[in-house]
Amino acid sequence: MRIEDLTLDEKLTLLCGRDNWTTETCGGKVPEVRVSDGPHGLRCVVSVENGREITADATAMPSLSVVANGWNKRAAYEQGGTIADDCVDHNVDVLLAPGVNIKKTPLCGRNFEYFSEDPYLAGTLAGQYIEGVQSRGVGACLKHFCANNVESDRSWQSSEVDERTLNEIYLKPFEIALGAKPWTVMCAYNPINGVYASENKKLLTHVLRDKFGFDGLVMSDWWAVHNGYKAVRAGLNLRMPHDDENFAVLKEAYEKGYLTDEQINESVSRVLALAEKADRSEKSGKTSKEQRHLNAVKIAEEGIVLLKNEGGILPAAGKKIAVSGVFAGAPAIGGGGSSTVQTAYKIPHLADAISSITGEKVERSMGVCENVFVTAKLAYSQAYNADLCVVVVGDGTAKVSEGCDRDTLKLRPEQENFIIELSKYNKNIVVVIESGSAVDVSAFEPYAKAIIFAGFAGEGVNEALARIITGRVCPSGKLAETFPYALEDTYMGNYTGDGLTVDYGEGVFVGYRYYERYGIAVRYPFGFGLSYAKFEYSDLKIEKTGDTDFVVFYTVKNVSKVDGKEVSQVYVRDIIAMVARPVKELKGYSKDLIKAGEEKRVSVKLDFSSFAYYSVSLDKWLVENGDFEILVGSSSRDVKLSGKVRIELPDDEQPSQI
Numbered sequence: 001m002r003i004e005d006l007t008l009d010e011k012l013t014l015l016c017g018r019d020n021w022t023t024e025t026c027g028g029k030v031p032e033v034r035v036s037d038g039p040h041g042l043r044c045v046v047s048v049e050n051g052r053e054i055t056a057d058a059t060a061m062p063s064l065s066v067v068a069n070g071w072n073k074r075a076a077y078e079q080g081g082t083i084a085d086d087c088v089d090h091n092v093d094v095l096l097a098p099g100v101n102i103k104k105t106p107l108c109g110r111n112f113e114y115f116s117e118d119p120y121l122a123g124t125l126a127g128q129y130i131e132g133v134q135s136r137g138v139g140a141c142l143k144h145f146c147a148n149n150v151e152s153d154r155s156w157q158s159s160e161v162d163e164r165t166l167n168e169i170y171l172k173p174f175e176i177a178l179g180a181k182p183w184t185v186m187c188a189y190n191p192i193n194g195v196y197a198s199e200n201k202k203l204l205t206h207v208l209r210d211k212f213g214f215d216g217l218v219m220s221d222w223w224a225v226h227n228g229y230k231a232v233r234a235g236l237n238l239r240m241p242h243d244d245e246n247f248a249v250l251k252e253a254y255e256k257g258y259l260t261d262e263q264i265n266e267s268v269s270r271v272l273a274l275a276e277k278a279d280r281s282e283k284s285g286k287t288s289k290e291q292r293h294l295n296a297v298k299i300a301e302e303g304i305v306l307l308k309n310e311g312g313i314l315p316a317a318g319k320k321i322a323v324s325g326v327f328a329g330a331p332a333i334g335g336g337g338s339s340t341v342q343t344a345y346k347i348p349h350l351a352d353a354i355s356s357i358t359g360e361k362v363e364r365s366m367g368v369c370e371n372v373f374v375t376a377k378l379a380y381s382q383a384y385n386a387d388l389c390v391v392v393v394g395d396g397t398a399k400v401s402e403g404c405d406r407d408t409l410k411l412r413p414e415q416e417n418f419i420i421e422l423s424k425y426n427k428n429i430v431v432v433i434e435s436g437s438a439v440d441v442s443a444f445e446p447y448a449k450a451i452i453f454a455g456f457a458g459e460g461v462n463e464a465l466a467r468i469i470t471g472r473v474c475p476s477g478k479l480a481e482t483f484p485y486a487l488e489d490t491y492m493g494n495y496t497g498d499g500l501t502v503d504y505g506e507g508v509f510v511g512y513r514y515y516e517r518y519g520i521a522v523r524y525p526f527g528f529g530l531s532y533a534k535f536e537y538s539d540l541k542i543e544k545t546g547d548t549d550f551v552v553f554y555t556v557k558n559v560s561k562v563d564g565k566e567v568s569q570v571y572v573r574d575i576i577a578m579v580a581r582p583v584k585e586l587k588g589y590s591k592d593l594i595k596a597g598e599e600k601r602v603s604v605k606l607d608f609s610s611f612a613y614y615s616v617s618l619d620k621w622l623v624e625n626g627d628f629e630i631l632v633g634s635s636s637r638d639v640k641l642s643g644k645v646r647i648e649l650p651d652d653e654q655p656s657q658i
C-alpha cells in the first residue's frame with residue numbers, strides 16, 4: 001500500500017488503533033497488526049465477558065526480574081523466543097515487551113516486569129530477549145520510554161530528571177536494547193520534566209530517532225495520549241487503544257493548521273511499514289508446548305537466587321523434608337496487571353515436585369497464606385518430625401501489581417511470625433520468597449538457615465525449586481538489584497512522588513551506585529548469589545585493542561566437587577574525574593558452566609561506552625584521559641581481581657583536564 005493511495009481520512013484513522021489490540025485496516029487496504037502483552041508470557045485477549053478480558057492459555061514464563069537474576073544472555077533470548085512461539089500460535093504480530101525501566105526504588109509495583117537497577121545489565125538482556133522474539137518473525141516492543149520508575153499516579157507525576165542522569169541511567173538501557181532493532185517502541189505514561197512522554201518531541205524524535213537511529217514504529221502506552229495532535233507532532237505514530245474522539249481531534253487540528261501533511265505522513269508511513277513487515281514476516285514457532293514449559297523451568301532455575309545457606313544446609317539430599325506455606329501449592333508465578341498470564345499448566349505442589357525427585361514422602365501443610373495462619377499446628381508438628389522444613393512465603397498480586405507501588409519491603413507480619421514460630425519446632429528452616437522486588441528479611445533472617453529468593457518465577461517455579469533444594473541443580477542466580485537492610489536505607493525511602501513530581505535528586509547514583517557512594521551497608525549486594533560450588537578467580541590480564549578498547553581475561557576455577565555456573569562481573573572505576581562518578585559501574589559479565597575441579601578462561605570486552613560519562617557541558621559522551629580501574633568480582637561488593645588501564649586520547653579532543 002502506497003501512502004499516496006490513502007485519503008486524508010484514511011490516514012488519520014490509521015493513526016489510531018482499531019480496537020484494543022489491532023490496528024486499523026482502512027477497509028482491508030492495509031494489513032492488520034495484532035499486538036498482545038507481555039513480558040512473561042502471551043496475554044492474548046480472545047473475548048470479553050462482563051467487561052472482563054478472557055485470555056488464551058499460554059506458557060507462564062519467569063518474570064523479567066527473574067530472567068535478570070539469571071544474568072544469562074542465552075536464557076533471555078530463549079525467554080523471548082518461547083513467548084514468541086505462543087504468539088505464532090495465536091497469530092500475534094507484535095509482543096508488547098520487554099520493559100527496561102530502571103529499578104529506582106524497590107517499592108515500584110512494576111519492578112518484577114523490569115530487569116535491573118543497572119542500565120547495562122537491563123539493556124544487554126533486553127537486547128537478547130528482543131532477538132529471541134524476533135527470531136520467530138514476531139516483532140518486539142521496547143517499553144516504557146522513558147523514566148517511568150514508580151507506578152503511583154503514573155500518568156500525572158512528572159519525572160524530574162537531569163540531563164546527565166537521563167542519559168546515563170534511564171535512556172541507556174533503551175539505547176543498548178535498540179541495538180537489537182525492535183520493531184516498535186512504546187512511550188511511557190508519565191511526563192518527563194513537565195512534558196508527557198507521548199508528547200515529548202525531544203525524547204520521541206530528537207533522542208529516539210535522531211540520536212539512537214530508531215526506524216520502527218512508536219506507539220503509545222494504553223491511554224497514555226493526552227492530546228492526539230500534539231502526540232503526532234512530537235513523533236508518536238500510533239495511539240493505542242482505539243479512542244472514538246481521536247479522529248475528530250486530528251482532523252480538526254489538520255484543518256486549523258496545527259498538523260501538517262508532512263507530520264501526518266511521517267506517522268502513517270511508520271504504520272504502513274509495520275503493517276507490511278508483519279504481513280510479510282514468516283512466523284515460525286520453534287518449540288512444542290512441552291518444550292515451552294521446560295524452558296520456563298530452565299530459565300527459572302537460572303534466576304532463582306540462594307541468599308543464605310548456613311552450614312551448607314542445602315542441598316537437602318537424603319533429608320526428611322516438610323513443606324509449608326500456601327504459596328508452596330499456589331505459587332506467586334507473576335505479579336498483577338497487564339503482564340498476567342493465564343496458564344493451563346497444573347503446577348505441582350512443591351512437596352510433590354521434591355518427592356518426585358527424591359522418591360521420599362514429603363509432608364505438606366498450608367501453614368500461612370499471605371496474611372493469616374492456616375493449619376499452623378499441623379505445620380509445626382510436621383516440621384518437628386522432619387529434618388528440614390521449607391516454608392514458602394511472599395507477595396501476591398494484590399500487593400505487587402502494575403498501577404500501584406508497595407508501601408513496605410517487609411513481608412506481612414503473619415508470614416514473618418510464622419517463620420519465627422516454625423523455627424521453634426525445627427531449627428533447619430529454609431525460607432523461599434516469592435516477590436516482585438527486594439524484600440527486607442530482617443525480621444526472620446536469624447531464624448532461617450537458608451533463604452532462597454525465587455521472585456515471580458512462572459509456572460516452572462516448583463520444579464525449579466525442587467531441583468535446587470535437592471541439589472539436582474546448583475543455584476546460579478545473582479541479584480540484579482540490591483536488597484537493602486531496610487526501606488529507610490534507600491534514597492527514596494517511602495516516597496514515590498508527591499502527586500506533582502517524582503524527584504530524581506540522587507542523580508546517577510541509583511541502586512548500588514547510591515549505596516556505594518554513601519557507604520551504606522546492604523543486606524545482599526547487587527550481583528550477589530550463593531552456589532553449592534566454590535569458585536576461585538585468578539590471572540587477570542588486560543589487553544589493549546584500540547584507543548578505548550580492551551579485552552579483560554581472567555580464570556575462574558571451580559574448586560568444589562559440584563558442577564556449577566558462575567556469574568563473573570566486570571566493573572570499571574574512573575579513578576579521578578572532573579565530574580562525580582560512581583565508585584564503580586558494571587560494564588561486562590559472563591555466566592559460565594564450570595565442572596567440578598575445572599577452570600575456564602573468561603574474556604570480556606570493554607569499549608568507549610565502558611569508560612564514558614555523559615557530559616552536559618559538551619552535550620555528548622566523553623571519556624576523560626587517565627587511569628581506570630578494572631574490577632572483576634563475584635558480586636559488586638566482592639571484588640576478586642583488579643587491574644588498571646590508561647586511556648590517552650588526543651589532547652585536543654579533551655576538554656578541561658585535571
Ligand code: BGC
Pocket residue numbers: 037038096143221222338
Ligand atoms: C501497560 C503496558 C501494556 C498495555 C497493554 C498498559 O497498562 O503499561 O505495559 O502493554 O497496558 O496492556
